[in-house]
Amino acid sequence: MTNTDSIRYVILAFAILLFFIVPAIAEDTLFSQVLKDVRAGTYAGVKGMMISVGDKTYTSHAASGSAERRQDIRSATKSITAILVGELIEDGALKNERLKLSSILVDEFHEISIDDPKRKISIKDLLTMRGGLACNDWVPASVGHEDKMYKRADWVAFWLSQPVAYEPGKHFSYCTGGVVALGRVIEKLSGKTVPAFAQERLFGPLGITSAKWEETPTGYTDTGGHLRLTLEDFHKIGLLLRAGGVWQGERLISKSWMKRMIDDHARVPERPETYGYLWWRMSFPVGDTGETVQVSYAHGNGGNFTFFVPDYSLVASFTAVNYGDRKQFIPMRILAREILPEVAKNPD
Numbered sequence: 001m002t003n004t005d006s007i008r009y010v011i012l013a014f015a016i017l018l019f020f021i022v023p024a025i026a027e028d029t030l031f032s033q034v035l036k037d038v039r040a041g042t043y044a045g046v047k048g049m050m051i052s053v054g055d056k057t058y059t060s061h062a063a064s065g066s067a068e069r070r071q072d073i074r075s076a077t078k079s080i081t082a083i084l085v086g087e088l089i090e091d092g093a094l095k096n097e098r099l100k101l102s103s104i105l106v107d108e109f110h111e112i113s114i115d116d117p118k119r120k121i122s123i124k125d126l127l128t129m130r131g132g133l134a135c136n137d138w139v140p141a142s143v144g145h146e147d148k149m150y151k152r153a154d155w156v157a158f159w160l161s162q163p164v165a166y167e168p169g170k171h172f173s174y175c176t177g178g179v180v181a182l183g184r185v186i187e188k189l190s191g192k193t194v195p196a197f198a199q200e201r202l203f204g205p206l207g208i209t210s211a212k213w214e215e216t217p218t219g220y221t222d223t224g225g226h227l228r229l230t231l232e233d234f235h236k237i238g239l240l241l242r243a244g245g246v247w248q249g250e251r252l253i254s255k256s257w258m259k260r261m262i263d264d265h266a267r268v269p270e271r272p273e274t275y276g277y278l279w280w281r282m283s284f285p286v287g288d289t290g291e292t293v294q295v296s297y298a299h300g301n302g303g304n305f306t307f308f309v310p311d312y313s314l315v316a317s318f319t320a321v322n323y324g325d326r327k328q329f330i331p332m333r334i335l336a337r338e339i340l341p342e343v344a345k346n347p348d
Contacts, residue, residue, distance in 0.1 A: 030346055034338040035060040043330050045303060045322035047071065048231040052239060052315045053343055061231070070212060070228035071319035074300030077227040078179050080202070080237060082127060082278035084186050084194070084223075086257035087201045093189040097124040097260075097277075104185050108156055118160065121168045123185065126178040127277040128266045132168035135159060135175035146176040146224070153217045155180045172266045172275060176224035179278065180216065183223030194221035205252055206240065208233040225300070231319045238306035238315035241296065262296040262308075284309075284332075287341030295335070303328040307335055312343045 038060040047065030088094035102109040102119040135144025144162040152158040159177030214226040245253030264274040297307040303320030318331035
């Protein structure tokens, strides 16, 4: 064989190889533009994005992000706390979410009079942000605002010291203090620290090994925020919801708790969302099609989201650092304008 023949043979072989490879690449161009944009840093503050639709998963990290980076997911921590409360019920440690908080945290309530409305606050009230105390993290002037709580030694005592503003169970008011109290419930009823209980009942089975919880000044776990997870591990929480609470054949969330957790329980004043058990729910537009789909999601300040879209068998997760900035809602825009229309056009 001459050198010319050898060259022709190599070119022919390469052409044949491309014939088979190019269609395969073309089939995997779903979300190619948005993946490229995340990688290029087009979306300010977005560190990473992971999308799972059907049996395929697509991942993109900005240059300032990485697969190993543990992100402070802020209030998305609350949604994980809701799962852990469900585990207490599954274990029989908590009879049900209608139980009064005062019957569990006896020491914390010992100075609160027997006829004080605070004694009517139930676990469900805290899961649905309807605890009734003067605490609104969306209003900086609120006496029970989380920023004021963080400056105190005992966060639960600070939260309980706030006056009653509404009848418990009647009015939505976003309050981190009440969710921190749920962490105290988890530790008391499980007999374990929150990190140990979470690792045993949730993170361990999911293969999550690097989660980092923060502590309050008194040594309890901050279950209202500041949990650090990698993008992949955060995404697993959304995938668990999509799988109906089952992971690799093992049921991690009971069917009844799954349903109650993402059902509508509270109307959010002056906002389009509704609230489940520390999970958000909203109807999202599918681009400019005029269609909408229901989405359940965990949301943390900065733009940390895991979205679950049942109609499309879709989970999309984002880590971002736009803390205290309107840019934290960029992932919602990406979902509505880029991801959902792409799935709608390619249903298979």
